[in-house]
Amino acid sequence: MKLEKLGWNPIFKDHFTPYSQENTFPARVFSIQKENYQVLSEHGELTASVAGKIHYAAQSKSDFPAVGDWVIVAQEPKGGSSSIVAILPRQSYFSRKVASGRKRRSGGITEEQVIAANMDTVFIVIGLDRDFNLRRIERYLTLVYDSGADPVIVLNKADICPDLESKIAQVEAIASAAPLHALSAKEQTGLNALLDYLSPGNTAALVGSSGTGKSTIINALLGEERQEVKSLSSSVGKGQHTTTKRELIFVPSGGLIMDNPGLREIQLWADEEALKETFREIEEIAQSCRFNDCRHDKEPQCAVKKAIEEGRLDEERYRSYQKLKKELWYLEESKGKSSRQTERAKWERILEGSDISLKEMSRLSKTKRK
Numbered sequence: 318m319k320l321e322k323l324g325w326n327p328i329f330k331d332h333f334t335p336y337s338q339e340n341t342f343p344a345r346v347f348s349i350q351k352e353n354y355q356v357l358s359e360h361g362e363l364t365a366s367v368a369g370k371i372h373y374a375a376q377s378k379s380d381f382p383a384v385g386d387w388v389i390v391a392q393e394p395k396g397g398s399s400s401i402v403a404i405l406p407r408q409s410y411f412s413r414k415v416a417s418g419r420k421r422r423s424g425g426i427t428e429e430q431v432i433a434a435n436m437d438t439v440f441i442v443i444g445l446d447r448d449f450n451l452r453r454i455e456r457y458l459t460l461v462y463d464s465g466a467d468p469v470i471v472l473n474k475a476d477i478c479p480d481l482e483s484k485i486a487q488v489e490a491i492a493s494a495a496p497l498h499a500l501s502a503k504e505q506t507g508l509n510a511l512l513d514y515l516s517p518g519n520t521a522a523l524v525g526s527s528g529t530g531k532s533t534i535i536n537a538l539l540g541e542e543r544q545e546v547k548s549l550s551s552s553v554g555k556g557q558h559t560t561t562k563r564e565l566i567f568v569p570s571g572g573l574i575m576d577n578p579g580l581r582e583i584q585l586w587a588d589e590e591a592l593k594e595t596f597r598e599i600e601e602i603a604q605s606c607r608f609n610d611c612r613h614d615k616e617p618q619c620a621v622k623k624a625i626e627e628g629r630l631d632e633e634r635y636r637s638y639q640k641l642k643k644e645l646w647y648l649e650e651s652k653g654k655s656s657r658q659t660e661r662a663k664w665e666r667i668l669e670g671s672d673i674s675l676k677e678m679s680r681l682s683k684t685k686r687k
């Protein structure tokens with residue numbers, strides 16, 4: 318198998334150079350099951366585990382390999398075990414916020430979880446049924462802009478949508494910069510538009526709520542029932558995920574596509590820049606506010622408020638923007654808190670068995686700083 322077919326490019330090659338030695342080769346992560354990483358390389362498919370040094374250095378979930386990652390595999394001679402010793406820098410990655418750690422219920426440690434790495438395109442799959450929701454599209458768009466991959470909006474289930482034109486217009490009004498395709502995976506219409514993003518060496522991921530038809534789209538592209546699909550379309554919204562595994566799949570056009578379990582309430586993990594991309598027209602309007610730091614609340618001569626009054630800006634959209642912005646501020650705050658918690662845990666580990674207590678250590682380091 319040629320590495321280029323798996324998405325290998327000169328940038329990855331550069332990153333690989335320092336690792337190049339006997340029994341070490343680059344491979345791409347295709348799927349993950351518990352501790353087992355299914356990878357593909359020039360030597361074909363194999364199962365690898367993660368080397369101890371990755372475990373040791375990991376500060377968060379995002380430091381472990383994700384589906385789509387290019388990794389360095391070291392193989393013991395004569396068919397011995399294989400382990401992943403490094404992850405090559407990601408060229409894009411789609412992630413979400415997760416809470417983990419002992420105090421999970423009360424928020425726990427805020428961590429980033431990488432769902433898909435090194436994607437060229439992320440298809441945001443929205444069902445043209447009860448799933449249809451402009452605010453959800455904005456949330457996904459922000460995450461995809463943040464990932465570095467190109468967002469493409471896919472409106473599925475066109476066959477059961479009585480007002481397709483109106484739905485398309487509504488989406489175009491809030492996401493004019495992203496390509497938009499309406500299709501029916503069930504009736505296999507409109508799917509060809511997706512092939513443009515799936516030529517050899519290209520990788521795309523499907524994201525969206527459960528039941529929007531991600532797996533049905535894959536089956537239609539493959540022309541076979543490879544992925545399990547929810548049996549009743551009426552079960553949409555029941556919260557059960559049909560797909561439970563993230564994995565990369567070759568499509569006949571030569572590209573790779575990644576199926577994902579549906580994400581229920583997807584939590585933002587992004588920078589404010591990504592939000593600005595999603596809401597670029599609001600950012601533009603805000604340029605004309607009298608004050609640079611206008612919060613578009615009660616400030617005089619606020620261009621945003623004026624635009625809403627004059628009907629040039631939809632109030633719902635503006636509220637959505639404010640809501641996501643608040644969420645990002647909150648995220649920044651909890652990131653800081655979590656890194657302090659991680660730091661504390663690290664020091665506890667280091668000081669374990671020594672005579673110095675954490676309190677003392679912290680007093681010492683404070684004195685030093687003065």
Ligand SMILES: Nc1nc2c(ncn2[C@@H]2O[C@H](COP(=O)(O)OP(=O)(O)OP(=O)(O)O)[C@@H](O)[C@H]2O)c(=O)[nH]1
Pocket residue numbers: 473474475476477500501502503504526527528529530531532533534545546547548549550551557558559560561577578579580
């Ligand atoms: N009417 C109609 N139903 C569809 C279409 N595509 C998918 N469905 C139905 O929607 C339901 C959910 O489809 P899945 O492909 O399992 O959805 P999914 O996004 O993979 O769901 P998860 O794996 O749970 O995330 C199934 O009953 C499909 O038959 C479509 O184009 N039109």
Ligand SMILES: [Mg+2]
Pocket residue numbers: 531532533545546559560576577578579
């Ligand atoms: Mg599925």
Ligand SMILES: [Zn+2]
Pocket residue numbers: 603606607611612613614616618619620621622
């Ligand atoms: Zn303003």
